[in-house]
Amino acid sequence: xxxxxxxxxxxxxxxxxxxxxxxxxxxxxxxxxxxxxxxxxxxxxxxxxxxxxxxxxxxxxxxxxxxxxxxxxxxxxxxxxxxxxxxxxxxxxxxxxxxxxxxxxxxxxxxxxxxxxxxxxxxxxxxxxxxxxxxxxxxxx
Amino acid sequence: xxxxxxxxxxxxxxxxxxxxxxxxxxxxxxxxxxxxxxxxxxxxxxxxxxxxxxxxxxxxxxxxxxxxxxxxxxxxxxxxxxxxxxxxxxxxxxxxxxxxxxxxxxxxxxxxxxxxxxxxxxxxxxxxxxxxxxxxxxxxxxxxxxxxxxxxxxxxxxxxxxxxxxxxxxxxxxxxxxxxxxxxxxxxxxxxxxxxxxxxxxxxxxxxxxxxxxxxxxxxxxxxxxxxxxxxxxxxxxxxxxxxxxxxxxxxxxxxxxxxxxxxxxxxxxxxxxxxxxxxxxxxxxxxxxxxxxxxxxxxxxxxxxxxxxxxxxxxxxxxxxxxxxxxxxxxxxxxxxxxxxxxxxxxxxxxxxxxxxxxxxxxx
Numbered sequence: 001x002x003x004x005x006x007x008x009x010x011x012x013x014x015x016x017x018x019x020x021x022x023x024x025x026x027x028x029x030x031x032x033x034x035x036x037x038x039x040x041x042x043x044x045x046x047x048x049x050x051x052x053x054x055x056x057x058x059x060x061x062x063x064x065x066x067x068x069x070x071x072x073x074x075x076x077x078x079x080x081x082x083x084x085x086x087x088x089x090x091x092x093x094x095x096x097x098x099x100x101x102x103x104x105x106x107x108x109x110x111x112x113x114x115x116x117x118x119x120x121x122x123x124x125x126x127x128x129x130x131x132x133x134x135x136x137x138x139x140x141x
Numbered sequence: 142x143x144x145x146x147x148x149x150x151x152x153x154x155x156x157x158x159x160x161x162x163x164x165x166x167x168x169x170x171x172x173x174x175x176x177x178x179x180x181x182x183x184x185x186x187x188x189x190x191x192x193x194x195x196x197x198x199x200x201x202x203x204x205x206x207x208x209x210x211x212x213x214x215x216x217x218x219x220x221x222x223x224x225x226x227x228x229x230x231x232x233x234x235x236x237x238x239x240x241x242x243x244x245x246x247x248x249x250x251x252x253x254x255x256x257x258x259x260x261x262x263x264x265x266x267x268x269x270x271x272x273x274x275x276x277x278x279x280x281x282x283x284x285x286x287x288x289x290x291x292x293x294x295x296x297x298x299x300x301x302x303x304x305x306x307x308x309x310x311x312x313x314x315x316x317x318x319x320x321x322x323x324x325x326x327x328x329x330x331x332x333x334x335x336x337x338x339x340x341x342x343x344x345x346x347x348x349x350x351x352x353x354x355x356x357x358x359x360x361x362x363x364x365x366x367x368x369x370x371x372x373x374x375x376x377x378x379x380x381x382x383x384x385x386x387x388x389x390x391x392x393x394x395x396x397x398x399x400x401x402x403x404x405x406x407x408x409x410x411x412x413x414x415x416x417x418x419x420x421x422x423x424x425x426x427x428x429x430x431x432x433x434x435x436x437x438x439x440x441x442x443x444x445x446x447x448x449x450x451x452x453x454x455x456x457x458x459x460x461x462x463x464x465x466x467x468x469x470x471x472x473x474x475x476x477x478x479x480x481x482x483x484x485x486x487x488x489x490x491x492x493x494x495x496x497x498x499x500x501x502x503x504x505x506x
Contacts, residue, residue: 049439050401050432050435050436050439053432053435053436053439054432057431057432057435070495071495077493080493080495081490081493083493083497083498084476084489084490084493084498085490087475087476087498088439088442088443088472088475088476088489088490089439091468091471091472091475092435092438092439092442092468092471092472094471095366095467095468095470095471095472096369096370096371096375096468097366097370097371098371098372098375134371134372134373135372136421137421138372138373138376139421139423139424139425140376140380140425140430141376141424141425141428141429141430141431141432
């Protein structure tokens with residue numbers, strides 16, 4: 001990214017794992033990036049693919065989806081569906097050559113606050129290495 | 142079927158029209174209650190799917206019209222959406238339409254319980270708009286036709302035997318009816334035919350034709366991929382879109398009664414648009430042209446059968462079917478799925494395996 005502009009990142013965090021992990025990261029006073037907005041969902045499977053595209057076309061530089069590890073879903077199998085959907089989203093972005101690196105899926109449990117910090121910092125570092133999202137300036141969306 | 146299927150050769154010069162007397166025979170015999178197939182409309186200048194009970198009406202039938210109007214999957218869905226009601230139907234349609242019907246049956250929009258699907262080698266169709274204007278009215282469609290739609294030119298499944306009964310006739314072959322399963326064999330028996338003929342000639346022809354088309358598909362869609370690569374180029378492909386949503390309405394797979402993009406609640410409020418306008422400076426209104434197409438890619442690209450109904454319906458000439466073919470080839474192959482080809486395989490997003498999709502190309506999760 002040019003200058004000292006910070007990438008903007010949106011996260012969809014599952015209420016039972018990743019969100020609790022984020023909460024624990026806060027309670028543990030871990031240093032976290034400030035340019036990250038969180039939307040809490042009751043399950044990562046609630047993240048409809050359209051949400052991701054809406055965020056990207058709206059000018060977000062990155063979107064993170066985080067949920068429970070496979071097998072640990074609070075609703076038994078929601079995250080398996082999330083995994084399939086995210087693969088579909090990635091494939092669509094790849095087919096259109098639209099920077100699939102901007103969408104990420106991670107499994108973060110409620111106790112993994114340091115993993116949460118690591119994932120977030122790495123994601124934002126990677127985004128800093130990219131150009132800013134062209135959708136932010138696109139007129140004819 | 143493990144062993145090579147055998148078929149019944151029909152003595153006829155008429156290609157797919159050879160089916161008509163056979164369908165009439167099946168109706169008269171009473172093994173089927175009705176036939177669903179394209180008929181010439183009274184004005185003689187279009188075609189429509191008609192449910193026929195009277196064998197005499199079949200005389201106007203044209204099993205393989207030169208143009209695709211309403212797709213067969215849609216026609217079948219309007220009839221069997223709430224269950225077939227025990228009406229035994231012989232449904233005659235192109236392979237892509239039959240694949241649409243099969244996808245719809247997986248989505249609970251078509252009941253195939255009492256339906257015998259009859260497909261045939263398809264030479265492709267001409268663009269609907271040119272047909273409607275009257276400047277392209279082929280009486281007989283050949284197999285090397287340059288006038289067919291771009292999406293038909295890259296169709297590698299034009300001879301896919303997805304029906305219970307398939308009519309092979311392309312490239313100068315004598316028509317041969319091939320039962321693909323039990324139900325097809327029963328229908329063939331009702332037509333008074335026996336599957337005793339050898340189908341190897343048809344199979345060789347089809348496989349070389351499909352191979353040729355597959356190569357052309359990869360080449361053409363690859364070119365389109367380069368031409369529409371990235372957000373700016375994609376917008377160039379889509380910029381004549383007039384937001385009419387015809388592509389969605391004509392699509393056999395888009396069955397939702399109310400599309401997510403037509404819901405009032407989903408619309409951005411005037412205040413929201415105003416805020417965005419302040420933040421962005423300039424933007425096209427109404428918004429979300431690209432969002433609509435991306436949304437459809439999310440919602441139906443895994444079930445897309447490349448029938449081209451969307452491109453026929455587009456008044457602005459957006460190559461939407463080719464864009465969807467490009468995307469859906471990729472998404473479907475990620476799940477080793479090909480829409481409408483396997484009735485047993487479940488639609489990718491409603492099923493999963495505990496261990497799958499890990500690190501095939503780079504980090505996925």
